[in-house]
Amino acid sequence: MEWIGLANYAVFMAIFICIYALLSLGLNIQWGFTGLFNAGIAGFFAVGAYTSAILTSPAVEGRIGGFDLPVPVGWIGAMLAAALIAWPIGKICLRFRSDYLAIATIGVAEIIRLVIKSEDWLTNSARGITDIPRPFGDLPYVYSQLAYLAIVAGVLLVAYLMVERQIAAPWGRMMRAIRDNEDAARAMGKDVPFRRLEAFIFGSALMGLGGALFAHFNRTITPEAIDPMIATFLVWIMLILGGSGNNRGAILGVAVVWIIWSMSEIVTDQLPHEYAVKAKYMRVFLIGLMLQLVLRFRPEGLLPEPQGTREEVSEKSK
Amino acid sequence: MGALEIINFYLVPGIVIGSIYALGAVGITLVFAILRYAHLAHGDLATLGAFLALGAVTLGGVSPYVALPVAMVLTAAAAVMIDKAFYAYLRERPKIVTVMASLGVALMVRAVVQVVWGVDSETYTRGIVRPDVWFGIRIRDRELITILAMIGLVLALHVFLQQSKWGKAMRAMSDNPDLALLSGVDNKKVVMLTWIIVGGLCAAAGVFLGLNYELKAMMGWTMLLPMFAAAILGGVGRVEGAVLGGLIVGIAEEMSTLFLPTEYKAATAFAILLLMLLVRPTGLLKGKVL
Numbered sequence: 001m002e003w004i005g006l007a008n009y010a011v012f013m014a015i016f017i018c019i020y021a022l023l024s025l026g027l028n029i030q031w032g033f034t035g036l037f038n039a040g041i042a043g044f045f046a047v048g049a050y051t052s053a054i055l056t057s058p059a060v061e062g063r064i065g066g067f068d069l070p071v072p073v074g075w076i077g078a079m080l081a082a083a084l085i086a087w088p089i090g091k092i093c094l095r096f097r098s099d100y101l102a103i104a105t106i107g108v109a110e111i112i113r114l115v116i117k118s119e120d121w122l123t124n125s126a127r128g129i130t131d132i133p134r135p136f137g138d139l140p141y142v143y144s145q146l147a148y149l150a151i152v153a154g155v156l157l158v159a160y161l162m163v164e165r166q167i168a169a170p171w172g173r174m175m176r177a178i179r180d181n182e183d184a185a186r187a188m189g190k191d192v193p194f195r196r197l198e199a200f201i202f203g204s205a206l207m208g209l210g211g212a213l214f215a216h217f218n219r220t221i222t223p224e225a226i227d228p229m230i231a232t233f234l235v236w237i238m239l240i241l242g243g244s245g246n247n248r249g250a251i252l253g254v255a256v257v258w259i260i261w262s263m264s265e266i267v268t269d270q271l272p273h274e275y276a277v278k279a280k281y282m283r284v285f286l287i288g289l290m291l292q293l294v295l296r297f298r299p300e301g302l303l304p305e306p307q308g309t310r311e312e313v314s315e316k317s318k
Numbered sequence: 319m320g321a322l323e324i325i326n327f328y329l330v331p332g333i334v335i336g337s338i339y340a341l342g343a344v345g346i347t348l349v350f351a352i353l354r355y356a357h358l359a360h361g362d363l364a365t366l367g368a369f370l371a372l373g374a375v376t377l378g379g380v381s382p383y384v385a386l387p388v389a390m391v392l393t394a395a396a397a398v399m400i401d402k403a404f405y406a407y408l409r410e411r412p413k414i415v416t417v418m419a420s421l422g423v424a425l426m427v428r429a430v431v432q433v434v435w436g437v438d439s440e441t442y443t444r445g446i447v448r449p450d451v452w453f454g455i456r457i458r459d460r461e462l463i464t465i466l467a468m469i470g471l472v473l474a475l476h477v478f479l480q481q482s483k484w485g486k487a488m489r490a491m492s493d494n495p496d497l498a499l500l501s502g503v504d505n506k507k508v509v510m511l512t513w514i515i516v517g518g519l520c521a522a523a524g525v526f527l528g529l530n531y532e533l534k535a536m537m538g539w540t541m542l543l544p545m546f547a548a549a550i551l552g553g554v555g556r557v558e559g560a561v562l563g564g565l566i567v568g569i570a571e572e573m574s575t576l577f578l579p580t581e582y583k584a585a586t587a588f589a590i591l592l593l594m595l596l597v598r599p600t601g602l603l604k605g606k607v608l
Contacts, residue, residue: 037414039358039421092595097608098414099356100595102421103546106358107588110543118581229539233425236418278433285429291422292404295415 004142011145017258018152019213023235024242024250025156025163026206032244032305033167034199035179036094037102041207041235042228043109046116047085048078048208049215049225053129054122056216060131063124071135075155075212082208083201085112090200094193101200109228117223128222132215152213156251159206164247175199176245230284234261237291243301252302261287326456328572334461334530336568337468341523342541343548343560344472345516351492351555351606352512355413359400359424360520360545365538366427367393367521368528369435375442382442383463386525390518397517398510400427406509413608424539432535440533464526471522472561475515479557484511492555544571544587551594553605562602566590 023041030036038044052074057066069077089108093101116123123129136147166172178185178192186192215221234257242253261283268279294301342364349357371389375382404423408416449456479485484507490498491508499505523545527537548567552559567587574586599607 035412035414037417089592092592096595096599099350099417099608100550102358102414102417103356103543104588104591104595107543107591110540111585111588114581114584118579229425233421236421240418277437281429281432285426285433288422288426288429292419292426295419295422296407299411299415 040105040109048211245305249303340564368524553601
């Protein structure tokens with residue numbers, strides 16, 4: 001039955017889209033609304049994945065934990081851990097222009113990768129952490145996939161609504177003011193570094209949550225689970241293409257880019273081995289080129305940021 | 319452990335890798351000061367330079383030292399083309415957008431290297447080179463040449479920036495771009511000149527890294543953090559600061575293996591970067607803070 005396979009694949013894709021959408025929402029808080037350049041998304045993702053894995057997996061000899069705690073505790077722990085890593089970095093770097101944050105986050109992601117790869121007692125290094133519980137994982141395959149999709153979609157919906165609410169609130173207006181004219185915002189008495197720190201921590205916590213959802217979906221997490229550069233970059237292109245500053249755009253961009261990315265993988269996997277390896281890098285090249293084209297021809301993305309209400313009022317008053 | 323062993327196993331390798339970082343950091347500091355953004359594709363440009371030199375070595379059968387100038391010219395051309403294709407039209411937008419574009423360029427350049435040369439590590443020459451011993455200090459020819467070439471290139475750049483008309487124009491644009499423009503400095507030419515110099519230095523850093531270690535597609539990217547740490551440690555916009563910073567970061571990385579597991583060598587550069595941003599963001603030689 002061909003269509004069952006296709007439906008299974010569609011569910012699998014949808015789960016990944018929801019997980020990436022959390023990362024994209026997190027980045028939207030940081031970049032879209034506040035103008036912070038986080039080039040270490042994969043690092044926060046990994047921190048979340050490993051934290052939740054350690055907290056919820058059954059106890060094992062030779063490394064810390066697992067603590068066998070309920071899954072939601074793991075997810076909250078993942079968010080807290082990612083936020084805790086973001087705090088000192090933001091504290092140091094957010095006084096300066098975002099270039100410094102970009103460099104520092106590249107560094108953080110690199111250090112996190114080193115720790116994960118080499119600390120046996122914490123992450124079981126190359127072998128990774130296995131037996132991560134998955135909610136409704138005992139059901140038959142199809143139902144378990146569907147149940148997990150429902151969970152991640154629910155988490156995404158809650159995150160989306162919360163971010164939307166926060167951005168529509170005075171807090172969101174203040175963040176946009178800081179992004180668009182830092183000096184003016186400072187003159188209005190806004191504590192710019194502190195507000196940026198808030199946005200950086202919120203965004204990173206969402207990325208950590210995305211990582212946790214990924215770990216529970218896979219049931220295992222190893223240092224090789226994701227390619228840090230490609231994952232980080234994919235999230236960037238998703239947000240920029242979808243429309244930074246627009247949460248619906250951020251999610252739309254995820255769907256578009258992830259479908260293109262996975263479909264092209266299916267195509268290149270059909271090639272003979274020696275070409276398949278090269279084709280993988282061609283895909284990376286094309287995704288890089290795609291970013292340049294979007295930046296050049298449609299910098300506002302597919303769904304641009306709504307431009308506030310001032311124009312509408314003036315339209316009506318004419 | 320005797321003083322000689324510390325020199326041989328930690329100080330000499332530290333100075334060698336530090337010289338390589340210095341070559342890259344000078345380029346980073348020039349882009350940071352003149353064009354005013356962090357160029358994240360810098361490391362991968364160095365990778366490209368190293369592999370272009372490998373191409374010259376395998377195709378032309380020349381020694382890597384002959385391939386070095388070839389690679390420098392080709393990488394400079396590549397840097398100018400990248401600027402024209404991907405950065406030039408972003409000049410009026412906030413600078414951070416160019417930083418993002420440079421992250422994309424980093425990925426693209428690396429992908430090109432991986433497609434053309436594959437993913438296995440390569441070397442310029444085969445076989446083990448035995449170090450010469452001078453008064454108990456063991457140093458290989460290629461290590462000596464790396465250090466001397468770095469000093470030579472930086473001195474040449476220094477003289478160019480201080481003495482020549484175009485060097486002065488570059489410094490003027492670094493100090494105040496609007497004033498430079500009003501005084502008749504052709505910004506476009508200065509930008510192009512900057513990329514020529516930066517591309518050449520990048521290639522030199524990449525070739526010497528490949529010569530002393532090995533050529534890998536990720537070699538430049540892993541060098542990015544130490545190079546930025548060096549540029550910020552020395553003070554953004556200060557060429558001599560970048561050299562000083564590069565040497566300090568290189569030596570600190572090697573020395574760190576005395577106290578830390580070797581895996582965490584790369585963390586040293588990051589620690590230096592954060593420490594400098596915390597205590598003295600202008601760097602040792604009082605550079606700019608963007």
